[in-house]
Amino acid sequence: EAGVVQSPRYKIIEKKQPVAFWCNPISGHNTLYWYRQNLGQGPELLIRYENEEAVDDSQLPKDRFSAERLKGVDSTLKIQPAELGDSAVYLCASSARGGYGEAFFGQGTRLTVV
């Protein structure tokens, strides 16, 4: 079974440019998370989806960040315009309903804003 797939793996952009990240969760997983991981720190939640509904986006900087999960499967996270402080690894994870709720992570997208 394929794991969580993210693309691109790496992205370098100039500040004020837009950027988008894509995530394909594990098939059948209802919950999808976007986390940001700054260098030397733990992941911090940006947004959580239950199916296609964003149920927790309190940490998403809504002036420049947006996300969508059409049809409750794939998701995109967009930053427009990017700032130097947005340089980080953006991690996508998914989990199934029930069980012990483990979240499976993709390899992440490393964003560098110059």
Place this chain on the structure above:
Amino acid sequence: GEDVEQSLFLSVREGDSSVINCTYTDSSSTYLYWYKQEPGAGLQLLTYIFSNMDMKQDQRLTVLLNKKDKHLSLRIADTQTGDSAIYFCAERNNAGNMLTFGGGTRLMVKP
């Protein structure tokens, strides 16, 4: 809000046991997890423990949970150089699917 704390760094010799500690504040935590992150990679789930358990063993890994003190530990027996990585504890609260991570402990295993 939830807060999860870990020490930053641990160094051990190959073959010794490693103990990585974590404290959390949310008394409504249901599950607690340990993840491993190698350089340039995503987070890999190592093990988990349900909040009504106090110990779980899985091969070289032993998880201890002191719910009264909100303290979680991960013991790695016979630590190998391949265990060198950053280890994150995480807790899931009872209110929903919120998953909160600690800052990570970098484990260095010396040959």
